[in-house]
Amino acid sequence: MKVLLGFGGSQASVDALERTVDRAVAAGDELTVALVETEGASHTELADQVETAVDGTGLSVELREIDGEHASELVALAESEQFDELVLGGNTTSPMGKITLNNTAEFVLLNSHVTVTLVR
């Protein structure tokens, strides 16, 4: 399966990265990671984080840098390059433990024609 993961460096997206890498190794997915500068980390820093997560798994990951409107660029990339799945770690939780969707996750869920997986 051809999988696109949106990665911004938040804890939720680090969790999503680890889960997606594990799955890609197990299932033989073809993984592309879209680097999104949402949490103040630069494309270079994000790329380093991804390399570290992938290191030792034998997985070869393609990296793409997302600029502009993050959410719509992610959806456009997923659709234009015929990905099977778009993965996001879009959840944050309130102090109470309520799950809230960030703006990127909400936009992607509502607008993507590619199947979306939200990692919790």
Add this chain to the structure above:
Amino acid sequence: MNSDRRYPDTVSGPFEVPPLDFVDREDRTIEIRPYDGSEAEHESLVEMYTEFDPSDRAQGIPPGKEERVRTWLDGILADDCLNLIAWDGETAAGHSTLVPDGDADYELAIFVLQPYQQAGIGTHLIESLLGHGYEHGIRKVWLTVERWNHPAVSLYEKVGFETTGAESFELEMAIRIGQDDE
């Protein structure tokens, strides 16, 4: 959550304070008391949440499995939170909680077990929690609610909550229960 949250200028309250009791619309005598920190009350809440109807979950809480219920309760029954339990005898029928958000304000949530819903228990649970919170120096409280949950939104509005964020899947509502310098 965002620290620049907007609060109403108008102060709501004063609210009733726990402990209190009342007869609900089903003629049950319900007592509302602050959580006493005991193992027994903690276990009563675990029991209430493991019986909770999954269709009444909101934004992932209460969680669906006992193990996750316990982890979640450990967080919100901590010493820096305020918790009230509505009792029907030995049965925990409802629970309301205020959890600090790290910004000096508090997030509120309320849960009423299905057989006890629509009996007026929720109104007392939320009003007495706000009264309890005021006594503990809390002045600003917020919550989120799914926008299609009209009964809950009506209850919050009746108490004095105003909608402060409507651009997301969930409505954000906030209430001021005292002036900041009170």
